[in-house]
Amino acid sequence: xxxxxxxxxxxxxxxxxxxxxxxxxxxxxxxxxxxxxxxxxxxxxxxxxxxxxxxxxxxxxxxxxxxxxxxxxxxxxxxxxxxxxxxxxxxxxxxxxxxxxxxxxxxxxxxxxxx
Numbered sequence: 287x288x289x290x291x292x293x294x295x296x297x298x299x300x301x302x303x304x305x306x307x308x309x310x311x312x313x314x315x316x317x318x319x320x321x322x323x324x325x326x327x328x329x330x331x332x333x334x335x336x337x338x339x340x341x342x343x344x345x346x347x348x349x350x351x352x353x354x355x356x357x358x359x360x361x362x363x364x365x366x367x368x369x370x371x372x373x374x375x376x377x378x379x380x381x382x383x384x385x386x387x388x389x390x391x392x393x394x395x396x397x398x399x400x401x
Contacts, residue, residue: 290344291356296333299326300348310349318342360396363389367399 292300303310303326317327318334334341347353357365367385370378386400395401 287347287351289352289354290347291354292344292348293329293333294355294358295326295329296345297348297353297355299329300345300353302326303330304349311346314342314345314349318345364396364398367396 300310300314303313307313314330317330318338330345334345344353363385367382370381389396389400
């Protein structure tokens with residue numbers, strides 16, 4: 287079965303539950319349906335707020351089959367930058383300078399790109 291993609295903080299919270307709980311599926315249900323939550327639990331509860339029935343299925347699937355971490359927008363920019371780094375053609379240099387110029391103009395810092 288295909289692994290679901292989840293935000294990094296949700297994937298980390300699920301992994302933590304798998305390590306610390308004898309019954310992680312029950313723990314997830316308690317988190318989702320309780321009013322009292324904190325720390326890592328907040329990531330799971332917050333993730334399930336908008337589309338509870340579908341996202342609970344994703345969480346259970348991740349507990350059973352594992353999951354992949356969704357790339358954040360910063361990860362996507364960093365990976366594009368790194369994949370083109372080392373090609374010193376004039377068009378590629380302009381591409382890389384454009385990424386850095388845009389990030390700097392918007393006051394966005396991404397580790398490995400402009401920070």
